[in-house]
Amino acid sequence: xTTAHGHYAAQLPPPTMEEVSPxxxxxxxxxxxxxxxxxxxxxxxxxxxxxxTCFTEPRTKAYLEAIRSVSSLPMKTLINTxxxxxxxxxxxxxxxxxxxxxxxxxxxxxxxxxxxxxxxFPGVEWGDLELAPPNITFNDHMDIYIDDLKVELIFMGxxxxxxxxxxxxPERKLLFAGDLIFNxxxxxVAMGSVSGSLLALKRLRELGxxxxxxxxxxxxxxxxxxxxxxxxxxxxTTARDAFEAGLDPLQASRQAxxxxxxxxxxxxxxxxxxxxxxxxxxxxxxxxxxxLGPVVADMVSLNGGQPVRCLA
Numbered sequence: 001x002t003t004a005h006g007h008y009a010a011q012l013p014p015p016t017m018e019e020v021s022p023x024x025x026x027x028x029x030x031x032x033x034x035x036x037x038x039x040x041x042x043x044x045x046x047x048x049x050x051x052x053t054c055f056t057e058p059r060t061k062a063y064l065e066a067i068r069s070v071s072s073l074p075m076k077t078l079i080n081t082x083x084x085x086x087x088x089x090x091x092x093x094x095x096x097x098x099x100x101x102x103x104x105x106x107x108x109x110x111x112x113x114x115x116x117x118x119x120x121f122p123g124v125e126w127g128d129l130e131l132a133p134p135n136i137t138f139n140d141h142m143d144i145y146i147d148d149l150k151v152e153l154i155f156m157g158x159x160x161x162x163x164x165x166x167x168x169x170p171e172r173k174l175l176f177a178g179d180l181i182f183n184x185x186x187x188x189v190a191m192g193s194v195s196g197s198l199l200a201l202k203r204l205r206e207l208g209x210x211x212x213x214x215x216x217x218x219x220x221x222x223x224x225x226x227x228x229x230x231x232x233x234x235x236x237t238t239a240r241d242a243f244e245a246g247l248d249p250l251q252a253s254r255q256a257x258x259x260x261x262x263x264x265x266x267x268x269x270x271x272x273x274x275x276x277x278x279x280x281x282x283x284x285x286x287x288x289x290x291x292l293g294p295v296v297a298d299m300v301s302l303n304g305g306q307p308v309r310c311l312a
Contacts, residue, residue: 012030012031012036012311013030013031015027015028015029015030015062015063015066016028016030017066017067017069017070018219020040020174020211020213020219021169021172021174021211023042023043023044024040024041024042024043024169024172024174025040025041025042025043025067025070026038026039026040026213026219027039027040027041027063027066027067028213028218028219029054029059030217030218031185031217031265032182032183032184032185032214032216032217032218032265033185033216033265033266033309033310033311034086034121034266034308034309034310034311034312035055035056035086035121035124035310035311035312036055036086036216036311036312037052037054037055037086037087037179037215037216038052038213038214038215038216038217039051039052039053039054039063039087040052040176040213041067041075042146042149042151042169043070043071043073044073044146044147044149045147046073046074047073047074047075047076047077048067048071048073048074048075048076048077049076049077049078049079049144049146049151050067050075050077050078050079050094050097051078051079051081051167051176051213052078052079052080052081052087052088052176052178053078053087053088053089053090053091053093053094054086054087054089054090054312055085055086055089055090055124055312056089056090056124056125056126056127056129056312057089057090057093057126057127057128057129058125058127059090059312060089060090060093061090061093063090064090064093064094074096075094075096075097076096076097076098077097077098077100077144078091078094078097078098078099078100079099079100079101079153079165079167079176080099080100080101080105080109080134080165081101081164081165081166081167081176081177081178081179081215082101082102082105082157082160082161082163082164082165082178082179083101083104083105083108083109083112083161083163084161084179085112085114085117086312087178087179087215088105088109088132088133089114089126089129091132091133092129092130092131092132098135098136099132099133099134099135099136100134100136100137100138100142100144100153101133101134101136101137101163101165102134102137102138102139102155102157102163102164102165103137103138103139103163104157104162104163105133105134105137105163105165106133106134106135106137107133108161108162108163109131109133109134110131110133113131114126114129114130114131119296120296120307120308120310121307121308121310121312122307123307123310124310124312138153138155139155140154140155141153141154141155149169149171149172150169150170150171151167151168151169152167152168152169152170153165153166153167153168154166154168154203156180156200156203156204157192157193157196157200157287158192158193158196158286158287159180159189159192159193159196159197159199159200160178160179160180160187160188160189160191160192160197160215161179161191161192161287162191162192162287164178164179164180164192164200165178166178166180166204168207168209170207172211173208173209173210173211174209174210174211174212174213175204175207175209175211175212175213176213177204177209177212177213177214177215178215179214179215179216180197180200180201180204180215181204181212181214181215181217181220181224181225181228182214182215182216182217182228182264183214183216183217183218183220183224184217184218184264184265185216185217185264185265185266186231186261186264186265186266186267186269186270187228187231187232187269187273188266188269188272188273189232189235189272189273189276190269190272190273190275190276190290190292190295191276191287191290192276192286192287193276193280193286193287194232194235194236194239194273194276194277194280195236195280195286196286196287197228197232198229198232198233201225201228201229201232204222204225205222205225209221209222210222212224227261231261232273234261235270235273235274235277236277238252238256238274238277239252239274239277239278239280239281240277240281242255242274243278243281249271249274249275249278249294249298250271250298250301250302252274253268253270253271253274253298253302254302256270258270265309266308266309267302268299268300268302268303268308269299270302271295271298271299271301271302272295272298272299275290275294275295275298276290
């Protein structure tokens, strides 16, 4: 019998491997909703450098097979843009690689484990996941070189999470942005910071990227930052007005007019984003760990009492 998950997953386009600059590839999983992340790799003379893995064992294996359709070089380095499972769960399937991430990314991968998200995403075929956190960490900035090509790893958190980094290739004006950028999907900052995300956007603009591989959605240019900034500013304004009126985040979510953002998938994330905005209105430090129980419950409530749509 075909499940609803299987029915909708069948409607998705197949992942694509796109050469976005000579020797640099983006692996794009549309529609980019929950669990359908982007990753990619950079081809050197003697080895490959991967950026992120995928949410499940089957999806990561498909990603690695797509890489092998381009190159048989050894995968010696893997960069994690942040700790979320759709970017790290498949790390263990690249056992020969040194895994680089922010110091907080390593610790949060360990603290979160592999089971925390299972209740939110029933029906996902996880496979036999194994925990594989970054084993090389840094705090603010790290440069790595792929032959003569410089890749700058820059800490941008707290924003989407507490431990976001980007991979910036200045010679190519190309940016692997992780989940600081969602293209045509609702940003999610419940585990990071609204104000920090806005600051991160400012810093990203200053880099001058011409090509961006977002964490979710199609490869794009810097113009997508404009809509993200407007949405996050809308979250701050909505939160401030509702907070002062004594509404809780769920009540505020139900009253909010998403306007042109209503067409972005995963619109229920507004509840999580408002929980984070409320935390900041209480003057809690950016990235303060929130109880995810109420956040998840409010998103499910906005989704008609059904689990959020995850086709990974």
